[in-house]
Amino acid sequence: MRFNWQRFWAIVAKEFIQMRRDRLTFGMMVGIPMLQLILFGYAINSDPKHLPTAVHSADNSIFSRTLVWALRNSSYFDITREVQTEAEGQQLLARGQVQFLVEIPVDFSRNLLRGDKPDLLLEADATDPTAVGFAISAVNSLAATALNRDLTGPLMKLRASPAPFNLVIHQHYNPENITQYNIVPGLMGVMLTMTMIIITGLAITRERERGTMENLLSTPVHPGEVIIGKIVPYIAVGYIQVFLILLAAKFLFDVPMIGSLTLLLIMTFLFIVANLAVGITFSTIARNQLQAVQMAFFFFLPSLLLSGYMFPFRGMPVWAQDIGECLPLTHYLRVVRGILLKGNGAAQIAPDLWPIALFLIIMLAIGIKRYRQTLD
Amino acid sequence: MNSNGFAIDVRDVTKKFGSRTVVNHIAMQVRHGEIYGFLGPNGSGKTTFLRMLCGLLRPDAGSGQCLGLDFRTQSGEIKKRVGYMTQRFSFYEDLSLEENLDFIARIYSVPDRKSAVDKSLERLGMTERRKQLAGQLSGGWKQRLALSACLIHEPQLLLLDEPTAGVDPKARRDFWDEIHRLAAAGLTVLITTHYMDEAERCHRLAYIAYGNLLAGGTVPDVLKNAKLTTWEVTGNDLPALAEKLRGKPGIEQIVAFGSTLHVSGRDETALRESATPFMTGAWRWQPIPSGLEDVFISLMETAKDNFS
Numbered sequence: 001m002r003f004n005w006q007r008f009w010a011i012v013a014k015e016f017i018q019m020r021r022d023r024l025t026f027g028m029m030v031g032i033p034m035l036q037l038i039l040f041g042y043a044i045n046s047d048p049k050h051l052p053t054a055v056h057s058a059d060n061s062i063f064s065r066t067l068v069w070a071l072r073n074s075s076y077f078d079i080t081r082e083v084q085t086e087a088e089g090q091q092l093l094a095r096g097q098v099q100f101l102v103e104i105p106v107d108f109s110r111n112l113l114r115g116d117k118p119d120l121l122l123e124a125d126a127t128d129p130t131a132v133g134f135a136i137s138a139v140n141s142l143a144a145t146a147l148n149r150d151l152t153g154p155l156m157k158l159r160a161s162p163a164p165f166n167l168v169i170h171q172h173y174n175p176e177n178i179t180q181y182n183i184v185p186g187l188m189g190v191m192l193t194m195t196m197i198i199i200t201g202l203a204i205t206r207e208r209e210r211g212t213m214e215n216l217l218s219t220p221v222h223p224g225e226v227i228i229g230k231i232v233p234y235i236a237v238g239y240i241q242v243f244l245i246l247l248a249a250k251f252l253f254d255v256p257m258i259g260s261l262t263l264l265l266i267m268t269f270l271f272i273v274a275n276l277a278v279g280i281t282f283s284t285i286a287r288n289q290l291q292a293v294q295m296a297f298f299f300f301l302p303s304l305l306l307s308g309y310m311f312p313f314r315g316m317p318v319w320a321q322d323i324g325e326c327l328p329l330t331h332y333l334r335v336v337r338g339i340l341l342k343g344n345g346a347a348q349i350a351p352d353l354w355p356i357a358l359f360l361i362i363m364l365a366i367g368i369k370r371y372r373q374t375l376d
Numbered sequence: 377m378n379s380n381g382f383a384i385d386v387r388d389v390t391k392k393f394g395s396r397t398v399v400n401h402i403a404m405q406v407r408h409g410e411i412y413g414f415l416g417p418n419g420s421g422k423t424t425f426l427r428m429l430c431g432l433l434r435p436d437a438g439s440g441q442c443l444g445l446d447f448r449t450q451s452g453e454i455k456k457r458v459g460y461m462t463q464r465f466s467f468y469e470d471l472s473l474e475e476n477l478d479f480i481a482r483i484y485s486v487p488d489r490k491s492a493v494d495k496s497l498e499r500l501g502m503t504e505r506r507k508q509l510a511g512q513l514s515g516g517w518k519q520r521l522a523l524s525a526c527l528i529h530e531p532q533l534l535l536l537d538e539p540t541a542g543v544d545p546k547a548r549r550d551f552w553d554e555i556h557r558l559a560a561a562g563l564t565v566l567i568t569t570h571y572m573d574e575a576e577r578c579h580r581l582a583y584i585a586y587g588n589l590l591a592g593g594t595v596p597d598v599l600k601n602a603k604l605t606t607w608e609v610t611g612n613d614l615p616a617l618a619e620k621l622r623g624k625p626g627i628e629q630i631v632a633f634g635s636t637l638h639v640s641g642r643d644e645t646a647l648r649e650s651a652t653p654f655m656t657g658a659w660r661w662q663p664i665p666s667g668l669e670d671v672f673i674s675l676m677e678t679a680k681d682n683f684s
Contacts, residue, residue, distance in 0.1 A: 210469070212467065214466050215460075215462055215466035217432050218431070218460040220452060220456045221483050
């Protein structure tokens with residue numbers, strides 16, 4: 001049969017009509033590029049600057065002040081905390097509240113002036129190697145010249161190169177900068193987010209699309225029975241995924257597992273349920289399965305990009321970090337990495353516990369409110 | 377609440393979707409053990425009415441009882457005692473017959489589930505097909521499965537929404553035999569249909585169009601109350617005659633039935649006057665009793681004039 005223009009145009013016109021009717025798909029086609037443009041164009045920065053840094057200065061001298069000033073001036077370090085003890089600084093590192101801890105030892109200036117080359121300790125939370133890489137190379141180059149301003153007159157001789165002090169860098173939690181150590185535990189959160197939301201998103205819309213919802217609603221079954229009944233099997237599925245990734249992390253990637261696995265599994269429960277609640281809520285809004293998948297994708301994309309999984313969280317502008325703070329994946333990533341790589345316990349992960357719990361409560365409330373027991 | 381011998385006794389049932397009134401102050405009384413036919417054109421509000429009875433939709437107004445329970449406030453209790461068969465097959469196509477029945481039996485907390493499922497499979501002659509997926513069944517088998525699933529919790533009232541749409545005549549007859557057996561055993565059945573032969577198999581009927589109840593009663597009652605006169609015409613060139621008659625006063629319906637023409641109208645005198653000039657030679661006119669279909673179409677036309 002010959003190609004017929006009229007038939008061909010019939011198909012084209014029909015596709016346009018259907019596209020116009022399906023608002024959500026149309027919104028996806030426009031919304032996803034815009035979302036990506038904004039996220040990649042403005043939010044993503046693989047050279048993170050202004051990293052929060054704590055200073056523990058046991059030596060209050062002009063030199064230590066100059067050093068701190070030089071760090072700040074490099075634009076990589078924001079001095080957010082001054083701590084009194086080293087332990088306090090370590091705690092901040094473990095909780096992820098600071099990326100770096102600068103230790104200026106007692107007698108730093110005295111030893112410096114004597115030419116004894118005192119140590120200057122820079123401790124880094126290197127869980128995510130890309131987050132600290134640039135800052136560490138910046139600090140290496142600045143060390144040599146930072147004190148030149150103060151080394152005048154008789155001290156000129158100390159200006160010699162290399163620096164008049166030893167810069168010691170401790171990269172904590174992932175000293176060898178193995179990217180997998182950061183990515184593999186993070187992947188657990190990403191996988192759970194993606195699969196849990198899509199699966200449950202489909203669970204209720206499928207009933208509606210196939211007409212089985214009408215039947216279900218005509219029985220004495222209660223909304224709570226339906227929603228919880230639909231969530232429970234997928235909690236099991238979520239744990240299977242977690243076990244597979246943990247096994248792979250252990251035996252294929254040699255990811256260290258320092259903290260308590262029990263604690264991790266408990267936190268994982270909260271995270272899985274939070275994601276299932278998102279899926280259920282989406283499925284009460286979506287009219288068909290395609291829409292549910294599209295909504296899941298809309299949620300997944302910012303989760304992937306703004307949670308600190310793909311790009312360093314602190315490299316993003318404040319507004320993007322604020323969005324990221326609202327997403328459960330952001331907090332779960334901190335929990336997983338914290339437990340596995342840092343050996344964090346309940347006390348250190350507490351700051352990331354309540355945001356996930358709050359998110360879960362809000363989502364469940366919306367989901368149950370939106371689940372209709374009638375077909376109205 | 378006193379049931380007064382009625383399985384369903386509701387008044388002023390109204391449902392609006394936005395500004396559109398889909399069910400308009402409908403009253404219905406169905407006796408225990410009765411097969412009650414519910415007829416009306418597509419979109420007339422039959423399904424909406426059934427859905428309100430079993431708590432799937434909330435009525436905007438109305439009062440009354442269903443199985444002795446307030447149908448507006450006790451829908452949870454009503455659901456336990458009602459079997460509702462949806463218009464579209466609404467069981468799980470990816471579950472086997474047995475799994476579907478078992479699921480429904482669990483939802484209704486049927487005691488001794490296993491034997492209830494076995495009995496139900498056996499009664500519908502599906503024991504050897506129990507492992508087959510519901511999605512692979514033909515239309516007739518799906519309908520039988522749906523019916524047997526609706527019955528598994530031994531309801532007192534069956535609500536059937538066009539259960540025989542797309543089912544072959546033999547399966548339809550078997551289905552109706554089963555419905556009559558169930559009714560004889562005391563079950564009340566409210567059934568919607570478009571088929572006139574099925575309407576005639578109901579004890580009583582209601583006809584609804586554009587949300588309004590237009591007629592009700594037994595088949596002879598409905599026929600009698602419609603006051604419709606019908607003539608059967610035989611002869612040559614009937615299409616030409618039909619063209620000539622169309623639009624004449626008193627002539628409301630002209631329907632070709634094979635090689636005959638049925639001409640009917642509510643105003644007997646006007647119809648006769650318009651027809652007289654054609655009662656000659658080539659055409660033979662003969663009065664016949666109006667059929668249910670003629671009556672319903674006439675009711676629908678009237679309703680269109682009055683409500684739309």
